[in-house]
Amino acid sequence: MLIRPWQTGDEHLVEAAQRNLSPRSIDRRFLAGSGGRLPAFYLRHLAAGPRPEWDAQVAVAGGELCGWAEYGRRPAASPAADLAVLVADPWQRTGLATALIRALVHRMIAAGVRTIQADVSGANQASNGLIRALAGPDQSPSYEDGLLRYTFDLSLVPPVPAPIPAKAFG
Numbered sequence: 129m130l131i132r133p134w135q136t137g138d139e140h141l142v143e144a145a146q147r148n149l150s151p152r153s154i155d156r157r158f159l160a161g162s163g164g165r166l167p168a169f170y171l172r173h174l175a176a177g178p179r180p181e182w183d184a185q186v187a188v189a190g191g192e193l194c195g196w197a198e199y200g201r202r203p204a205a206s207p208a209a210d211l212a213v214l215v216a217d218p219w220q221r222t223g224l225a226t227a228l229i230r231a232l233v234h235r236m237i238a239a240g241v242r243t244i245q246a247d248v249s250g251a252n253q254a255s256n257g258l259i260r261a262l263a264g265p266d267q268s269p270s271y272e273d274g275l276l277r278y279t280f281d282l283s284l285v286p287p288v289p290a291p292i293p294a295k296a297f298g
């Protein structure tokens with residue numbers, strides 16, 4: 129499993145990765161009914177590549193994209209960024225989201241990000257559990273527009289790549 133920064137052309141890996149993404153996972157990522165496909169606007173957004181407003185970290189195995197974590201912010205120099213992650217179904221619960229986010233943290237710090245925001249559905253146990261596992265069990269989100277909004281300091285997330293557990297390698 130290779131965890132590396134986003135490279136131009138990775139949008140094609142994302143398109144191919146859809147065969148390993150359940151509609152449930154896509155719906156949870158985009159907080160909306162997706163019809164089982166990644167939204168077209170999102171694929172266009174990815175194709176624009178890394179830029180001050182957006183960057184990502186990807187996990188690749190055998191030429192397949194297993195998951196990616198990304199941050200986005202406006203304006204481009206904002207110290208607060210939204211964080212999102214999507215792990216393809218066969219690799220979920222193997223520590224991959226944790227490893228991706230930890231690998232992204234030092235790049236976010238270098239880019240001037242200090243605060244992470246994440247909006248998640250209260251019904252999404254996986255993402256609520258992930259945030260608490262990363263930022264600490266005392267995280268208490270606010271309630272915004274029907275979603276839970278977590279806001280926490282980037283320094284709470286250990287900025288070192290977590291070792292990927294052996295179960296990730298099957």
Ligand SMILES: CC(C)(COP(=O)(O)OP(=O)(O)OC[C@H]1O[C@@H](n2cnc3c(N)ncnc32)[C@H](O)[C@@H]1OP(=O)(O)O)[C@@H](O)C(=O)NCCC(=O)NCCS
Nearest residue numbers: 156212213214215220221222223224225226254255257258
């Ligand atoms: C949420 C998501 C990114 C988690 O990815 P993952 O690689 O499975 O997460 P990890 O294996 O790193 O799990 C880290 C911790 O998160 C929590 N967690 C992860 N999945 C969980 C689940 N299904 N139920 C409860 N807790 C869960 C656990 O505390 C876990 O630690 P543990 O395995 O030692 O108990 C993944 O389920 C996913 O892509 N879901 C669809 C998209 C989405 O909801 N994205 C988040 C909103 S942007």
